[in-house]
Structure formats: C-alpha cells, structure tokens
Amino acid sequence: MTVWFNPAHSIEQILRKIAAETDGFDSTFEPGVRPADPKFGDYQGNGVLGFAKKRGVNPRELAQRLINAALASEKFDPALVELSLAGPGFINFKLSPLFLWEWQLAYSTKADYRTGARALKDGRRIVIDYPSANTAKQAHIGHLRPMVIGQAIARLLDFCGAELIRDNHIGDWGTNFGTLIMKIKRDAVDLSTLEDHALVILNEVYKAGSAEEAAQPELRDISRNELVKLQNGDSENTVIWEQIVEISKAAFDKLFAQLGVEVDVTLGESFYRDKVDRVYKELVDIGLAEESDGALVVWHDEVKKFARDSERPYPFNIRKRDGASNYASTDLATILYRLETFKAEEVIYLTDARQQDHFQQLFLTTEKWFKAKGYSLPELRHVFWGTILGSDKRPFKTKSGESVKLQALLDEARSRAYAVVTEKNPDLPEAKRREIAEAVGIGAVKYADLSSNRTQDYVFSWERLLSFEGNTAPYLLYAVARINSIFRKVDLSPDAPIAGASLPETDSELALARKLMGFVTALELTLNDLRPHFLCTYLYELTSAYSTFYNSDKVMVDDAAVRARRLILCARTRTVLMTGLELLGIQPLETM
Ligand code: ARG
Numbered sequence: 089m090t091v092w093f094n095p096a097h098s099i100e101q102i103l104r105k106i107a108a109e110t111d112g113f114d115s116t117f118e119p120g121v122r123p124a125d126p127k128f129g130d131y132q133g134n135g136v137l138g139f140a141k142k143r144g145v146n147p148r149e150l151a152q153r154l155i156n157a158a159l160a161s162e163k164f165d166p167a168l169v170e171l172s173l174a175g176p177g178f179i180n181f182k183l184s185p186l187f188l189w190e191w192q193l194a195y196s197t198k199a200d201y202r203t204g205a206r207a208l209k210d211g212r213r214i215v216i217d218y219p220s221a222n223t224a225k226q227a228h229i230g231h232l233r234p235m236v237i238g239q240a241i242a243r244l245l246d247f248c249g250a251e252l253i254r255d256n257h258i259g260d261w262g263t264n265f266g267t268l269i270m271k272i273k274r275d276a277v278d279l280s281t282l283e284d285h286a287l288v289i290l291n292e293v294y295k296a297g298s299a300e301e302a303a304q305p306e307l308r309d310i311s312r313n314e315l316v317k318l319q320n321g322d323s324e325n326t327v328i329w330e331q332i333v334e335i336s337k338a339a340f341d342k343l344f345a346q347l348g349v350e351v352d353v354t355l356g357e358s359f360y361r362d363k364v365d366r367v368y369k370e371l372v373d374i375g376l377a378e379e380s381d382g383a384l385v386v387w388h389d390e391v392k393k394f395a396r397d398s399e400r401p402y403p404f405n406i407r408k409r410d411g412a413s414n415y416a417s418t419d420l421a422t423i424l425y426r427l428e429t430f431k432a433e434e435v436i437y438l439t440d441a442r443q444q445d446h447f448q449q450l451f452l453t454t455e456k457w458f459k460a461k462g463y464s465l466p467e468l469r470h471v472f473w474g475t476i477l478g479s480d481k482r483p484f485k486t487k488s489g490e491s492v493k494l495q496a497l498l499d500e501a502r503s504r505a506y507a508v509v510t511e512k513n514p515d516l517p518e519a520k521r522r523e524i525a526e527a528v529g530i531g532a533v534k535y536a537d538l539s540s541n542r543t544q545d546y547v548f549s550w551e552r553l554l555s556f557e558g559n560t561a562p563y564l565l566y567a568v569a570r571i572n573s574i575f576r577k578v579d580l581s582p583d584a585p586i587a588g589a590s591l592p593e594t595d596s597e598l599a600l601a602r603k604l605m606g607f608v609t610a611l612e613l614t615l616n617d618l619r620p621h622f623l624c625t626y627l628y629e630l631t632s633a634y635s636t637f638y639n640s641d642k643v644m645v646d647d648a649a650v651r652a653r654r655l656i657l658c659a660r661t662r663t664v665l666m667t668g669l670e671l672l673g674i675q676p677l678e679t680m
Pocket residue numbers: 217220221222257258259419422437438439
C-alpha cells in the first residue's frame with residue numbers, strides 16, 4: 089500500500105470498490121469518509137448508517153462486514169492504518185506513526201503538494217471574475233477585498249489543478265461617463281497632458297460635474313446626451329472614453345503590482361455592448377423577458393423581495409427604458425461568452441454582499457435561459473463579503489470622514505511595519521528593514537482581510553494586524569524565519585533530504601506530523617466554501633503545533649536519528665507554511 093496524499097479521498101474510493109463486491113451493498117453506497125474527531129481516529133466513515141437504515145438492516149453488522157472485506161482485500165496495510173467499528177455503525181480509521189512518517193517522506197516539497205492537490209479541481213475550467221472594479225474612480229479600501237480575496241482564491245484554484253481564467257470584468261460602460269464627458273468638455277480638460285495623478289483629477293472632475301448637475305438640472309440632459317452619443321459610437325466621445333479607461337487601467341495596474349494581483353484577460357462591460365441584442369432577442373423568443381413600462385424585464389417568482397404595494401417580486405431589469413443596456417444585460421452576455429468562448433464549467437464572481445440580489449436574479453435567468461437553449465449550465469457561484477469597519481464599528485473612514493484611499497492604506501502599512509521592524513531589529517541595514525517591512529506590512533493587511541470569515545464584517549486594527557502574536561501574518565512569517573535560522577545554524581539547506589531519521593514518538597512530534605497532513609484537509613475545506621480563513625486558521629494551528637513541539641522536544645540532540653526526524657519536521661513545517669502563505673498571496677521571508 090502506498091501512502092495516500094489525501095487519505096479521506098483514497099479510503100472513500102477504495103471502500104466504494106470493495107462494497108460493490110460485498111454482500112448487502114450496492115452501487116449507490118457512499119462510504120462518507122471525512123476527517124474525524126481526533127479522539128476516535130483520523131478519519132471516520134458514516135455512510136453505512138444511513139444505507140443500512142433505509143434497508144432496515146443492522147448497521148453495525150453491515151459495517152463489520154465491510155471492515156472484514158476491507159481487511160481481506162489487502163488494500164489496508166495494518167501497519168499503516170487501523171480499522172475499527174464504532175458507535176451505531178461508524179468505521180474509524182487511525183493512521184499509524186509509520187503512515188504519518190511515510191507521508192512526510194513522500195510529500196516534502198511544494199511541488200509534491202501541488203501534484204497531490206491537483207485531484208481536487210482536476211482540469212476543471214473555471215472563470216474567476218475579479219477584481220472587476222469600476223473605471224474612472226480612485227481605488228479605496230472597498231477595493232481591497234476583491235483584490236486580496238480574489239487572488240487568494242485564484243491561486244488556490246490554480247494550485248488545486250483548475251484551468252483558470254482570471255477575468256477582470258471592469259465597469260467601463262456606466263452612466264458616470266455621461267457626467268464625466270459633460271464636465272470634461274465644459275472645462276476643456278485635456279486628459280492627454282495629465283500624468284501621475286490623472287485618476288485623482290478625474291475623480292475631482294466627476295465630483296464637480298455631479299455637483300453642477302445637482303445645482304443645474306438642465307446639465308443632466310446634456311450628460312445623458314453625451315452618454316447616448318458615446319453609446320452610439322460618436323468618435324469624439326469615444327476618444328475621451330478611451331482616455332479615461334486608459335488612465336484608470338494605469339492606476340489600477342500600479343495597485344495590482346503592489347498587491348500581486350494577476351489578471352489573464354480584461355473584458356469589461358463595454359466589451360459586451362454589441363453582444364446584448366442577442367440576449368434581448370433570445371430571452372424574448374423563449375418568453376422569459378417582457379416589456380414593462382418601456383423597459384425589458386424578467387420576472388422570477390422565486391425571488392422573495394417585493395416592492396411596496398406589489399404582488400410580484402422585483403423584476404430583473406435587463407434593458408433600460410431609454411433602450412440602453414445595463415449591468416444585468418452585460419452580465420448576461422458575459423455568461424454566454426464565458427460558456428461559448430471559454431467553455432467555462434464554473435464561473436466565480438467576487439463582489440461585496442450588497443450585490444447578492446443581482447446575482448440571485450442573474451443566476452436564475454441564466455438557468456432558465458440555458459435550459460431552454462439546451463446549453464449545459466456552468467456552476468455559478470457568488471463569493472461575497474462584509475464591510476471593513478473602524479474601531480467605532482462603522483465603515484472604516486479617514487478622520488475627516490472620507491473613504492480611505494487604497495494607496496494611502498498600503499503606504500501606511502509599509503511605514504508602520506517599518507517602525508515595528510526597526511524597533512525589533514535596529515541593527516539591520518536600512519534597505520533590509522525596508523524589504524522586510526514591505527513583506528510584513530502588505531502581508532499583514534492581506535492576512536487580516538483573509539483570516540476573518542469573509543461573510544462577516546471585521547474591525548480593521550493596525551495594532552492587531554501588525555502584532556507578532558496571534559493569528560497574524562507577522563506571527564506566521566516569523567515562524568518561517570525562525571525555522572530558517574535553525575537550518576542556518578546546522579549549516580543545512582531546509583530543502584535538502586535528511587537521511588537516517590527514526591519514526592516520530594513523542595506526543596508533540598506525532599501531533600505535528602498529523603497537523604502537517606492536515607494541510608490537505610485545509611485546502612479542501614477552503615476550496616469547498618471558497619473561504620480563505622479556513623486556510624489561515626489551519627496555518628495558525630500548524631504554527632501553534634510547531635511551537636509546542638519546538639518548546640518540548642529539543643531539536644539539536646546528540647542522538648542523530650532523533651535529530652534527523654526533528655529536523656525533517658522543522659523542514660516540513662516550513663514548506664507547508666510557505667506554500668500556504670504563497671497561496672494567500674503573502675511572500676515569506678528568509679530572515680526577519
Ligand atoms: N464593477 C462591479 C462593481 O464594482 C463589479 C463587477 C462584478 N462582476 C460582474 N460580472 N458583475 O461593483
């Protein structure tokens with residue numbers, strides 16, 4: 089028997105096969121193997137219980153029969169895994185120290201984990217829609233989450249074998265362009281001469297334009313007219329629009345570089361402007377969309393939100409009364425494109441929680457539309473999140489009540505991290521301190537965002553996220569650096585094979601070896617729910633298990649075999665921590 093990378097999966101598959109040839113089972117049997125309460129073993133299969141109940145047979149007897157067949161099959165080496173019957177009909181699996189050790193030896197590098205994890209997504213074609221900001225607006229703290237959570241999920245999917253397309257669905261076709269073009273023309277703003285601060289100036293132009301519209305309502309008609317001209321391909325407005333989009337792109341690219349955001353394609357709302365007519369026609373033809381008050385809408389009775397005094401739920405408005413496309417129509421055209429062109433099997437959208445209604449209606453419409461077309465429906469998932477709060481538990485703002493600009497936040501992270509690093513290590517050369525501060529500061533901001541359950545709001549606190557204690561990036565980064573220093577002391581590379589090790593024996597060695605294997609479960613859990621905080625919690629627990637081990641079991645002992653196995657545990661902890669941090673988009677450091 090080889091050591092399985094993912095025991096829960098392997099045991100599940102093997103049991104299914106064995107059951108197929110065992111009396112009392114049939115092909116519908118699902119073993120239901122999952123990580124177990126460590127008191128009972130490493131994994132537990134609970135599938136026999138329900139299966140036996142439905143058939144009115146004794147679950148314990150049936151489970152015992154399966155255990156006997158499994159043991160007779162020689163698929164389970166008793167030196168590696170122990171099987172036992174438990175409770176009303178569970179099967180417990182306990183891994184022996186030999187298994188735990190063989191696992192450490194078989195899976196030692198990031199590449200090994202990657203090879204093992206590939207099975208989780210196995211070539212699945214996934215489009216991830218992120219960070220998808222609106223153009224012509226300066227990035228603020230609200231843009232942090234799509235970038236940080238999006239890139240962590242993207243890296244994880246890629247690591248687990250998905251064939252991924254990162255599609256930046258920018259909002260480059262909104263009504264704000266009417267106001268912008270109106271004001272740019274009124275003030276004869278020359279966009280081509282704006283340099284570094286172009287987006288800041290555009291922001292101001294937009295604010296001033298909106299304020300003027302409020303004061304002089306007739307300007308609204310002008311703005312609306314500019315928008316219609318743009319939508320009809322007017323060349324002067326198209327040039328202005330292109331400049332605005334370009335300015336935005338350059339500013340966002342700078343942020344992407346600092347945050348490590350990768351994008352494969354940028355196909356924004358404007359890309360779909362000539363693809364919406366087909367959507368209207370198809371939805372009308374199948375009787376899904378209808379005119380209502382001049383707009384084109386789709387009604388879903390499943391939607392449980394009602395306008396006041398109305399018996400029908402809110403409709404999904406897919407074409408405005410003036411005939412213009414909107415967020416819904418471009419999103420429908422986008423799904424069609426992702427299926428037809430990218431052959432997507434799954435599409436993942438990242439936005440804040442306020443867009444849940446939009447995606448509910450979008451997914452319902454797509455389901456019905458594709459069903460009528462006989463198209464296979466990709467799995468559609470909306471990954472959303474809560475708000476970043478200040479210490480007053482209200483949305484995080486600057487002292488003067490404005491939204492915090494993302495660039496300012498990153499700069500502050502760097503300078504605060506620099507102060508912390510300088511305090512801890514005043515003797516390091518300045519350049520080195522800056523380098524560490526970059527990784528610690530940006531990493532800490534990301535980690536704070538990733539380590540809280542994304543659907544909940546969280547309180548942003550510089551003190552907490554830069555602390556070297558607790559579930560923080562500095563704590564994890566420091567653990568990696570400490571392990572590096574052990575290997576420097578013994579003058580070995582942590583990646584070099586270490587021979588002559590004996591099997592782990594002490595409680596803390598065994599606990600650490602188990603925790604290292606738990607990486608697989610953590611990846612799976614994070615993938616299932618697309619919630620990076622599961623991975624963070626795991627890395628934190630791993631670091632704690634490592635600390636317990638390091639404090640109780642001396643590494644540099646005289647016994648060469650014991651020393652070797654402890655060094656191996658140090659090396660594995662380092663590799664899993666580094667791999668996990670990289671998946672989260674955080675750059676581990678050699679020294680700190
Ligand atoms: N641009 C949108 C916003 O800033 C997010 C777009 C999300 N993606 C999508 N296909 N709707 O709110």
